[in-house]
Amino acid sequence: MSSPPPCRQRRRLVGVSTKMYFSHARTTKFITSFLDLMQHHTSSTTTEQSNSNLAAAALASKIDIFIIPDHLSLQSAINCTANHPPTDGPKILFGAQNCHWEDHGEVSPAVLAEIGCSVVELNHAERRRYFGETDATTAKKAQAVIRNGMIPILCVGEGSPGEVPTPGKTSREAAEKEVVGQVERCLEGVDPTKEVWLAYEPVWAIGAKEPAGVEHVSGVVRAIRRSAVVNGREERGGMTRILYGGSAGPGLFGRLKEEDGVDGLFLGRFGHEEGQFWKTVREVAEVEWEGEVRLGGCQSAGRSCRSPVYN
């Protein structure tokens, strides 16, 4: 009997942040429309329709989907999924755009966890620019997120305010060095046995017409994967999933290769329309890399392919 094909330890990921672009009503509509779309395309009533559909369970086995609305819409966004008809498709994970470890006038990670939030985005380029977020404060926030049983999404990316490079002028080696340094500082004191997500978002690619080139993305992500801090975490059981963000949308993930080490995409504007977000989700799920298990849950080396947030 032949042995089963190797199972990728890291499930793919795709998510969207609405930043502060949506009204509360628009957030609710976006989520309910996306859930309807996913349900429609993962169930079928006719043969013709079933040919173009994904099996809900297959999608759920392949990918984790997350949505990060503004703070004030978070609770009702979570309620939208609770009120939606049950499906065996992927569960949507919800995230917050920030939190704090101190006790007054900020966003409490304990309350985020209590209301059903699974992930917290930290250190986004816009928070670094407008609110003075630093790698050091991000590390403290990440520790607070993990203490409360959630997963931190740590945003990193070259190009600090005032010296934003243009794509043509960016040296990939310089970007690799800068980004690996950010990763090391953001993970300072963070429990190496717990899962973290790193969102590689070059500052110059955020809000742009198109994403960074795939060679640039894969070079920087490979450098992150080779870093001692990420390898050390993997050895201690702390899964590190890496996303690319910065004008990401449909058509990007299919151009990446497994060895690039990118686990998925983090969308902004190009995921703010339900159909485009669904198209990207589907593309990230459907790209087939050689040797991977295509469908169904699996176990490898005694560890589940599922993220701990599901356990």
Ligand SMILES: O=C[C@H](O)COP(=O)(O)O
């Ligand atoms: O959080 C998402 C990133 O900031 C990317 O935003 P964008 O795709 O609109 O450039």
